[in-house]
Amino acid sequence: xxxxxxxxKNRAVLVGLRAYSLSRDENATEESMEELAALLETxxxxxxxxxxxxxxxxxxxxxxxxxxxxxxxxxxxxxxxKMVIFDNALSPSQQRALTQDLxxxxxxxxxxxLDIFAQRAxxxxxxxxxxxxxxxxxxxxxxxxxxxxxxxxxxxxxRGPGETQLESDRRHIxxxxxxxxxxxxxxxxxxxxxxxxxxKNEVPVVAIVGYTNAGKSTLLNRLTGAEIPANNRLFDTLDxxxxxxxxxxxxxxxxxxxxxxxxxxxxxxxxxxxxTLEELEYADLLLHVIDAxxxxxxxxxxxVDQLIQELGAEQIPRLEVFNKCDLSLGxxxxxxxxxxxxxxxxxxxxxxxxxxxxxxxxxxxxxxxxHLPYQExxxxxxxxxxxxxxxxxxxxxxxxxxxCTPRTIGQLKAYVEGWRELEEF
Numbered sequence: 001x002x003x004x005x006x007x008x009k010n011r012a013v014l015v016g017l018r019a020y021s022l023s024r025d026e027n028a029t030e031e032s033m034e035e036l037a038a039l040l041e042t043x044x045x046x047x048x049x050x051x052x053x054x055x056x057x058x059x060x061x062x063x064x065x066x067x068x069x070x071x072x073x074x075x076x077x078x079x080x081x082k083m084v085i086f087d088n089a090l091s092p093s094q095q096r097a098l099t100q101d102l103x104x105x106x107x108x109x110x111x112x113x114l115d116i117f118a119q120r121a122x123x124x125x126x127x128x129x130x131x132x133x134x135x136x137x138x139x140x141x142x143x144x145x146x147x148x149x150x151x152x153x154x155x156x157x158x159r160g161p162g163e164t165q166l167e168s169d170r171r172h173i174x175x176x177x178x179x180x181x182x183x184x185x186x187x188x189x190x191x192x193x194x195x196x197x198x199x200k201n202e203v204p205v206v207a208i209v210g211y212t213n214a215g216k217s218t219l220l221n222r223l224t225g226a227e228i229p230a231n232n233r234l235f236d237t238l239d240x241x242x243x244x245x246x247x248x249x250x251x252x253x254x255x256x257x258x259x260x261x262x263x264x265x266x267x268x269x270x271x272x273x274x275x276t277l278e279e280l281e282y283a284d285l286l287l288h289v290i291d292a293x294x295x296x297x298x299x300x301x302x303x304v305d306q307l308i309q310e311l312g313a314e315q316i317p318r319l320e321v322f323n324k325c326d327l328s329l330g331x332x333x334x335x336x337x338x339x340x341x342x343x344x345x346x347x348x349x350x351x352x353x354x355x356x357x358x359x360x361x362x363x364x365x366x367x368x369x370x371h372l373p374y375q376e377x378x379x380x381x382x383x384x385x386x387x388x389x390x391x392x393x394x395x396x397x398x399x400x401x402x403x404c405t406p407r408t409i410g411q412l413k414a415y416v417e418g419w420r421e422l423e424e425f
Contacts, residue, residue, distance in 0.1 A: 010045035013076050016087035017064055021057035025264065028052060028087040031296055032263060035234075036087045036109060042234045043116050048079035062101060063094045073102050085112055089264070092141045110137060110266035116235050117269065125187050132180040133272040135173050142169055188278070195282050204253045204361045206245070207280050209308065210289035211300040212260030215323040217241075219289060219344040220257045223354075235260055240279070247358040250365040250403050252388065256283070263303045270310070280313040285360055288320050292341065293327035319356055325349065364406045369417040372398040379412055 014036050016028025030052065037047045051072055059065045063086070064072070072084060083105040084098070090108040098106040114137060117130045208216045212234045221227060224243035242256040258280065259273060270277070280286065286308070290301050301320075308314055319338055322328075326343040340356050342349030367390075372379050380398055383389050386408050391401040404412075413419045 010043075010083065011048040011079065011081045012040055012045050012083045012085050013049045013051065013072060013079065013081045014040065014047055014085050014087065015051045015064065015072055016053070017058060018052065018054045019057050022088075026088060031299070032087050035263070036085065036112070038234055039109070039112050039116065040085060043112060043119070045083075048081040049075050051075065058088075061094065061097050063088065063090060063098070069098065069101050076102060076104055083107060085109070087264075095141065109264050110269075113235075113262070113266055114269065120235055125184075128180055128183055128187070129272040130269075132177065132184065133266065133268040135177050135180070136268040136272070137266065139170065139173050139177070142166055142173070184272070191279065195279075204251075204284040204363070205256065205279075205282065206253050206285045206287060206357060206361070207256045207258055207283040208287045208289060209258055209280065209304060210260060210287075210321075211291065211304055212262050214260065214289045214291040214300070215344045216257050216260065216289050219287075219321070219323065219342075220255060222344045222347065222350065224255060234262070247354055247361070250367060251358050251361060251363070253284075253357070253361060261304045261307050263299075265307065270307070274311070277311050280308065280311055280316065283313070283316055285357065286313065286316050286318040287357075288318055290320060290322050291324055292322040293324040297322075317360055319353075319360070321353060365403050366406075366409065367401065367403050368409060370400045370402065370412060370415045371417060372400060372415050374398060376415070379415070383408070383412075 014033060016033050018027050033050050033052055040047055053064045053068050062069045076084060084102055086108045089110060095106055114134050121127045121130045208220060210216050224245050240256055240258055242254055244252060245255040246252050256279060288304060290297050319340060322341045323344050325341040326346050340349060340353045342353055383400060383402050388403040389400060393399040409416055
């Protein structure tokens, strides 16, 4: 862990580069620098200063150029900063050069996010995913970390059996990566089994997605009473939580929270968390929670849309849920087809949200009464597996009140009371 919240706060100078040759996603902006400062605070540090440099293209060695590097060094010394954090992604060689020139630890946004994830992960699955991402990030950076231990290649007296410290560490980390990938494959197999059971039981899955700190956990708590810690900070929740939600008398769904997205989310982290995020691909409905009180919400929503596409879930039906409408600065709340404005904190708009979810996931389930002969006891077992059994009475027949899907009703229609009156079947 880079940051230790048990000791005094870590002071860092934040640096970003805006270059014409970089793409919009790669560039630093005033908004992304503010977000970087919030990430630093989440990690347990504090900003000692912000430097935003503009250049035609990144410097191959120091990224921001020798002159600006000297300015950053002066600021580091003046503010007694312990590290420098870049909003842009740094190559391993640039990170080594900057660490040498600045005389303090140099990180980029990816390393900072990885550290936050390491602090926040609570479940075994979450810790496995973070550890895998950390090792993949670390592997190409070993050269600089162990340069003082590496032998001079080809020098007299260095040839012979054995391996250098660098080679040993690389081998060790590759073995760790292989082991972690194997354990995460096991996690995926368990998830696949759970999905097959849900599909068999015809239980719809609703996945909550959104930018970090948009209020996803607060919404899940409000709808299901899950009591997940929901604080006003980035990446407060990493581990997926799933709860049952009754939309109506005849519609019950599984509601799943997911890790928040953020711009410039490290590629290794997305790859590692696919064991969790692939759940989106199998969801029946996505609730894209958007912070309506944030002026940057259109850019944040675009980041989420892009990541949903990368994860192969763009074909899943989606509701845009504009949260924090009680804090919205606009006169007119977002509205329209597939849009709902709510406040997860106050409860405003939640009935409309439930109605919108029910409208899209109505499976045609109905509450029916069945009269099963005792010799058809196996049908009762099927109802417990495939329907929501509410009442069972044993008289001349086994009388069952259950909420059933059209398929189940069709299979047991001979025992359904008033079957012919159910015209839709």
